[in-house]
Amino acid sequence: MLPTIAIVGRPNVGKSTLFNVLTKSRDALVAEQAGLTRDRKIGRGKIGSMPYLLVDTGGLTDASDGIATRITQQALQAIQEADRVLFVVDGREGLTAIDEMIAQKLRGFNTPIHLVINKTEGMQSELVNVDFHRLGFNPVHSISASHQRGVEALMESVLEDF
Ligand code: GDP
Ligand code: MG
Numbered sequence: 001m002l003p004t005i006a007i008v009g010r011p012n013v014g015k016s017t018l019f020n021v022l023t024k025s026r027d028a029l030v031a032e033q034a035g036l037t038r039d040r041k042i043g044r045g046k047i048g049s050m051p052y053l054l055v056d057t058g059g060l061t062d063a064s065d066g067i068a069t070r071i072t073q074q075a076l077q078a079i080q081e082a083d084r085v086l087f088v089v090d091g092r093e094g095l096t097a098i099d100e101m102i103a104q105k106l107r108g109f110n111t112p113i114h115l116v117i118n119k120t121e122g123m124q125s126e127l128v129n130v131d132f133h134r135l136g137f138n139p140v141h142s143i144s145a146s147h148q149r150g151v152e153a154l155m156e157s158v159l160e161d162f
């Protein structure tokens with residue numbers, strides 16, 4: 001079994017952008033579960049000679065309609081099945097109530113969580129990180145998915161124990 005890494009977080013923080021950066025140019029799409037493409041998408045990535053599976057999930061919210069509930073269930077299942085979790089937050093918007101809600105959910109799992117502060121291009125990392133450290137996750141990584149900054153170092157850290 002390849003190491004499996006789930007990407008979770010609220011909508012619009014850059015989960016799919018990160019997924020695409022990590023899986024692109026590898027003919028990466030392993031599976032798009034029929035009818036569930038917005039919920040869970042599995043791709044293949046590689047760091048050095050180490051291949052891994054990446055699972056992109058739909059955004060977690062506090063909404064409780066049918067679609068939101070299904071997306072949340074899919075994300076929780078992805079977390080359950082993963083070896084590592086990337087909890088992505090938006091460094092520009094800062095910590096939100098939804099982030100706190102997701103953090104609360106994540107604390108219920110034994111899976112190691114990496115907090116990933118995205119959209120930090122052009123920002124001073126000391127300033128960006130202060131609020132997010134309150135969530136209590138360790139390690140914390142600052143990246144820019146769209147500018148492809150810090151992404152390599154992130155995956156080296158995530159996979160170092162394999
Ligand atoms: P998702 O809903 O979490 O999957 O987020 P998406 O990957 O769809 O990205 C949401 C928006 O954030 C898009 O407009 C992206 O272009 C933008 N975005 C993603 N990564 C970055 C980043 O590193 N920096 C900035 N400034 N924008 C980003
Ligand atoms: Mg997405």
